[in-house]
Amino acid sequence: MSTVTQHSASTPSQTSASHLATDCIHGGQHTDPTTGAVMPPIYTSSTFVQESPGVHKGFEYSRSHNVTRFAFERCIASLERSGLSEESERTCGGFAFASGLASIGTALELMDCGDTIVCMDDVYGGTNRLLNRVRKRSAGYKVVHVDLSDATKAEAAIRQHKPRMVWLETPTNPTLKLVDVAAICAQARAAGAISVVDNTFATPMLTRPIELGADIVMHSTTKYVGGHSDTVGGALVTGSAELAERLRFLQNAIGSVMGPFDAYLSLRGLKTxxxxxxxxxxxxxxxxxxxxxxxxxxxxxxxxxxxxxxxxxxxxxxxxxxxxxxxxxxxxxxxxxxxxxxxxxxxxxxxxxxxxxxxxxxxxxxxxxxxxxxxxxxxxxxxxxxxxxxxxxxxxxxxxxxxxxxxxxxxxxxxxx
Ligand SMILES: Cc1ncc(COP(=O)(O)O)c(C=O)c1O
Missing domain, CATH: 3.90.1150.10 (Aspartate Aminotransferase, domain 1)
Incomplete structure (x- = not known):
């Protein structure tokens, strides 16, 4: 149990009530309270001093708490319209990872051993590999690939297999098929499954799956989020407080977090x-x-x-x-x-x-x-x-x-x- 002795320098000056073009720059951001820096500094410290055991400023260890990563997580959550309070990083719906695949791996941990996932047939090759060549063996997942661009096939597969998770990608990589996010996420929800949308290609500028009923949005931030081919990263965003709590636990427990330099580059990428x-x-x-x-x-x-x-x-x-x-x-x-x-x-x-x-x-x-x-x-x-x-x-x-x-x-x- 720890005690926070001072507000952790994270009250944003801006919430996501603005246009996306504005939120790219200001969403979930604030000026640095110590120096007034307009851009969040890159905090490289791996650990933070405590006044007394468990008494600190809200930052203990950088895998769990990093100011630069939090700034990026708040901004992408704001752009994806997570809707969770941005009052503090602890209630933000965004989570950043070391790569897109690391974020996928963490989202999959919401399932239990032996669960079924219904997955779009045309997905990024690495998603396919992780599901079929790793998790089938290590977690006993049943993986059912379905053309989710066909709502009838999707409905039949969800009814037949009763999945724990439905994985959408739209537009798909590389055949650019589209999935009707609102329709398929509604089907998933009705069946009690968690819906996850890989929004890497569309970006929150074009499609915001949470507004369309998705539980979780996933990004390879290596792509349009970073935007300059100079960083590798991933992100998950949810609008559900319960899923946010579980993802926060998993992010820290698994530990494949985005480093501060990549968080800085990813946040800088979002601005443009x-x-x-x-x-x-x-x-x-x-x-x-x-x-x-x-x-x-x-x-x-x-x-x-x-x-x-x-x-x-x-x-x-x-x-x-x-x-x-x-x-x-x-x-x-x-x-x-x-x-x-x-x-x-x-x-x-x-x-x-x-x-x-x-x-x-x-x-x-x-x-x-x-x-x-x-x-x-x-x-x-x-x-x-x-x-x-x-x-x-x-x-x-x-x-x-x-x-x-x-x-x-x-x-x-x-x-x-
Ligand atoms: C649509 C999509 N999702 C996920 C990934 C995996 O992301 P990363 O390479 O950052 O691990 C990629 C990578 O190309 C991708 O194109």
Missing amino acids: MHVRMERHCASALELARRLEKHSKVAKVVYPGLASHPQHALASRQMRLDGKPAYGGMITIFLKSGSGSGMAESRRFLENVHLFALAESLGGVESLIEHPAIMTHASVPEAMRAELGISDALVRLSVGIEHVEDLWNDLEHGLSKV
């Missing part, structure tokens, strides 16, 4: 997230439209195109400041001759230069990759085939460079296919 997302969305839409007309491209998958099978849902569920906005990710299938499309993909990927051939996404710089060989190599080949992750599939993360320079680069690469 609104303006970055405007540019990501506008440029991706423009490039997707042009790619759709290109003779070397068989198919473009982008939620903003009328050809996307869930364009109507995307226009409803993905909105920036009230207007449809479809994110910065594009998936294309190259036309292949008689082969699998691998030769065409290689020629294309070897001949783009502004688009860096690299894993990851969501940074200010444009990235391009081949999921079958790179990000989704850990997904079993049969499952990749079923999901349509073929050798002709290339994934683009559209950065915030000038759109004409990006187009010239893509055209050059395609001319070599």
